[in-house]
Amino acid sequence: MLEIEFSAEDVARTRFAISPLWEVVAGVRILSGADEQVLHRRWAGQARDRIAAARIDLSPLTALVPVTATSVPGFLCPPPSTSGPSLGVELAALRATPPERLRASAPEAQAGIEALRADPGRGLGRLTDAIAAFWELAMAPYWPRIQMHLEADIHYRARRFAEDGTHSLFEDFAPQLSWSSGTLKVKHRFLRGVRRLDGRGLLLVPSAFVWPRVFATTDAVYQPTLRYPPRGIGTLWEAPPGLASAALSRVLGRSRARLLAELTAPAATTELARRTGLTAGAVSQHLGALRAAGLVSAHRAGRVVLYSRTGVAEELLTGAGR
Numbered sequence: 001m002l003e004i005e006f007s008a009e010d011v012a013r014t015r016f017a018i019s020p021l022w023e024v025v026a027g028v029r030i031l032s033g034a035d036e037q038v039l040h041r042r043w044a045g046q047a048r049d050r051i052a053a054a055r056i057d058l059s060p061l062t063a064l065v066p067v068t069a070t071s072v073p074g075f076l077c078p079p080p081s082t083s084g085p086s087l088g089v090e091l092a093a094l095r096a097t098p099p100e101r102l103r104a105s106a107p108e109a110q111a112g113i114e115a116l117r118a119d120p121g122r123g124l125g126r127l128t129d130a131i132a133a134f135w136e137l138a139m140a141p142y143w144p145r146i147q148m149h150l151e152a153d154i155h156y157r158a159r160r161f162a163e164d165g166t167h168s169l170f171e172d173f174a175p176q177l178s179w180s181s182g183t184l185k186v187k188h189r190f191l192r193g194v195r196r197l198d199g200r201g202l203l204l205v206p207s208a209f210v211w212p213r214v215f216a217t218t219d220a221v222y223q224p225t226l227r228y229p230p231r232g233i234g235t236l237w238e239a240p241p242g243l244a245s246a247a248l249s250r251v252l253g254r255s256r257a258r259l260l261a262e263l264t265a266p267a268a269t270t271e272l273a274r275r276t277g278l279t280a281g282a283v284s285q286h287l288g289a290l291r292a293a294g295l296v297s298a299h300r301a302g303r304v305v306l307y308s309r310t311g312v313a314e315e316l317l318t319g320a321g322r
Helices: 008-013 020-032 041-054 087-095 107-118 120-164 166-170 246-252 254-262 269-276 280-292 311-319
Strands: 002-005 177-180 183-186 193-196 203-206 215-217 225-228 296-301 304-309
Touching (some): 020 041, 020 120, 120 166, 120 203, 166 177, 246 254, 254 269, 280 296
Antiparallel strands (some): 215 225, 296 304
């Protein structure tokens, strides 16, 4: 059991972020066979086919994330400095890693570390090229779906934190996490003992590819970070929901009823347009009408606006026999 002690300053500095770079690293672990994942089988099969067809060399990356590793080298995916950095921003930071930080926290990755130490400039260039190639083949086609899922989780937890405080933020992370008297207890495979945050706060990063584990970073060089599976991760690869009932369509119109049915989780205009086949402009217009009627709410998450069903809409859909 890992125990993370919080001071009042640590609570004040605790924040959320999404990391595309970490999703690459976690995704590589899954494709390499770490933590057998039935959950991601559909994605893994498609990603492997794309990578095989492209015949790209991922060894600079896979050498740093061996299946047997108990941890990931800290420099490979440092905590993001903003809440939603692009992969390009994170790769720029990785390319600028000082040579003295090229050390491994996991002995299993030592061969990959030594190759970087021998020629940091060339080694980091090859590494970031491999990450970028993996992203285009295995992550970019699915990123809108993954990103919306992660952002929805952050919105949910931030709202709980704002309404009821730190205890409510962590209470439904079970069974991995529990909060008691200013201490966060983490069920971790390899980390044990008590860690203090020393006023740095904790960075919380939802990750699509870590379930059922959590990954903790307590390296003094970086802000302490906890990467955890978001709520409802089991629905990530599910097919889109069916059409709304005919009765509700007659009342609201087919397009608006379909949009309500699609909002099983918060989603943006572009994602809803992709799912329904409507234009983004039409989706925006329908959402505006649904929002004015009190059936949809909206909140900003980074650069996008996510739409959610309200309680009134949930009752309406239930009453329509969905």
